Amino acid sequence: MTLLGAGARLVEAAGGRTLAGQELDAEVSKAGAALAELPAGVLFARMSVDLPSVLTYLGAFEAGRAIALIDPALDADVLAGLITRFRPGAVLSAPETPETPAPSGYTAAGGHWVRDSAEGVEPHPDLAVLLPTSGSTGNPKLVRLSRGAIMANAAAIAEVLGLTADEVAPTCLPLHYSYGLSVLNSHLVRGATVVIEPSGVLGRGFWDAVTTYGVTSLSGVPYHYEMLRRLKFDPAKYPTLRTLTQAGGKLRDELVAEFNDKMRAVGGRMYVMYGQTEAGPRMTTVPAERLAEKLGSAGPALPGGAFSVRRDDGVETRHPKIVGEVVYRGPNVMMGYADDESGLAAGDEYGGVLATGDLGYLDADGYLFITGRLKRIGKVFGNRVSLDDLEQAVRSASVGIDVVAAVPGGDKVVLFAELPEDDGAKAICKDASRALSERLHLHTSGFDVRPIETVPLLASGKIDYRSLEGRI
Structure with missing residues (x-):
C-alpha cells in the first residue's frame, strides 16, 4: 500500500x-x-x-x-x-x-x-x-x-x-x-x-x-x-x-x-x-x-x-x-x-x-x-444543559456575538464571547445572558457571559476549552 x-x-x-x-x-x-x-x-x-x-x-x-x-x-x-x-x-x-x-x-x-x-x-x-x-x-x-x-x-x-x-x-x-x-x-x-x-x-x-x-x-x-x-x-x-x-x-x-x-x-x-x-x-x-x-x-x-x-x-x-x-x-x-x-x-x-x-x-x-x-454537558442550578447548544443559542440570538465558547462552572455555565473588553461588550454579554435565560427558563445568573479579546484555539483551529476552564 x-x-x-x-x-x-x-x-x-x-x-x-x-x-x-x-x-x-x-x-x-x-x-x-x-x-x-x-x-x-x-x-x-x-x-x-x-x-x-x-x-x-x-x-x-x-x-x-x-x-x-x-x-x-x-x-x-x-x-x-x-x-x-x-x-x-x-x-x-x-x-x-x-x-x-x-x-x-x-x-x-x-x-x-x-x-x-x-x-x-x-x-x-x-x-x-x-x-x-x-x-x-x-x-x-x-x-x-x-x-x-x-x-x-x-x-x-x-x-x-x-x-x-x-x-x-x-x-x-x-x-x-x-x-x-x-x-x-x-x-x-x-x-x-x-x-x-x-x-x-x-x-x-x-x-x-x-x-x-x-x-x-x-x-x-x-x-x-x-x-x-x-x-x-x-x-x-x-x-x-x-x-x-x-x-x-x-x-x-x-x-x-x-x-x-x-x-x-x-x-x-x-x-x-x-x-x-x-x-x-x-x-x-x-x-x-x-x-x-x-x-x-x-x-x-x-x-x-x-x-x-x-x-x-x-x-x-x-x-x-x-x-x-x-x-x-x-x-x-x-x-x-x-x-x-x-x-x-x-x-x-x-x-x-x-x-x-x-x-x-x-x-x-x-x-x-x-x-x-455526551461529555459536553454543564449544569445550571442542577439542570443538565448541552454546552454546544448554548453556544449555538448565543450565536443565533442576534446580540452581536459570533465566536463563543461555553465551559462548565460549578452550578452555572461560563461563556467566553470574543468581543473587545469595553462597556459595549459588557452590555452585549448581559443581552446574551438574558437570551439564554428566556430560552431555558432559568435565572440569568446561571449564564455567566464574559468578554474575551480572543477565544484561545488549538493548532487545529478548534477551541482550547481546557485553557478556558483554567480562567474560571
Whole structure:
C-alpha cells in the first residue's frame, strides 16, 4: 500500500521547490531509509508545515515505521511525559533550546533526540500512525491507526469529493491534526498536487500561493469560516479555487448556506464533513448538490461505512429520528488507544466499530444529524444543559456575538464571547445572558457571559476549552 499515486507532486511554496515522479519517490525512500536506522519503537515526529516534515511522514509510512505526529508547540512538560510513557526510538526535529535539553536516556544528534538503548517495544506490524487525543494541555493517549485505516479513509474521501490528479490542495491545517493529515493523504493517493504553505488561510502568504499555484480547494474548521466571513471572502477573486470543505466541528447553518451560495455563484461547490481522529479521521460528507437541502446535516457515511444510533437501553437502531449515541462502523476505525509503550504492540481492539460519544439521529435518507456531545454537558442550578447548544443559542440570538465558547462552572455555565473588553461588550454579554435565560427558563445568573479579546484555539483551529476552564 502506497500513499503516492501516479503523478503526485509536492510543492514547497517557501522555496519554490517541486518534487514529483522519480525525484519524489527517491526523497521519500531516502527519508524512510534514515528512519529505519533508528532504535526500535515508535518514532515521535514534531510536525511543522514544511517539506521535511511531509517527507518524514511519507518515508515512515512507505517504510512501515510507526510514527506519532506531534504538535511542535506541545507544552514541554506534556512532551516529556509522552517520552517517558512511550520511550520513542527518537524524537524527530527535537526542540533546540538550552531550556529543553535531551531527556535522560537520549542523545541529541542531527537535530533529533535518539534513544541510547537499542531495545524497545516493537509496534504492531499493522500500526502506521499515532495521533494524540488532545491538544496543548492534558495527558493525551495516542490513537493507533493502521495502514489499512489510513488508506481506506484516503480513498473514500477522494471518491466522495471526486478528486483527480488535476487537483491542487494547500496545507490549510496543521499536519499533526487528523483533518490536515487527511487532506494530504486523500490528494496524494489520487496523484494530485499538495502545496506546502505554512501561514494558513488567515495569512497573506497563503492567498499569494492560491494565486501562484492555481489552488483548487480550501479546507477549514468553523473558526476559519467565521474569520473568512469577517474578511468578506469572495471566491470570484480566485478563479481556480472552486471547492471548499469544512470539518472539525459544526459550522453555523447560516454560514454553511452563505458559503455554499458564494461557491455555487461561481460554479464551485462546498462539502460539509464530520469525523474524529479515532476514525482516521472522516466518517461523512454531505454531497455538494444536496447541501442546501440537507442544511444542518453531517451527511451519510463514507463508502464502506455505516451508522447506527444507540438508545439509552443499549439497543442500536437506524430508525429515523431516534436520538442516541452515534455508532460508526467502517474500515477506517482505529485499532485502539495506547496509554504507554506496552500498548504499541497491541492488535486491533475495536473491530471496526466506534462509539463516537456524539449524540445524534439519522433521517429517512440515512443522513446524520449531530445534536451534541455526551461529555459536553454543564449544569445550571442542577439542570443538565448541552454546552454546544448554548453556544449555538448565543450565536443565533442576534446580540452581536459570533465566536463563543461555553465551559462548565460549578452550578452555572461560563461563556467566553470574543468581543473587545469595553462597556459595549459588557452590555452585549448581559443581552446574551438574558437570551439564554428566556430560552431555558432559568435565572440569568446561571449564564455567566464574559468578554474575551480572543477565544484561545488549538493548532487545529478548534477551541482550547481546557485553557478556558483554567480562567474560571
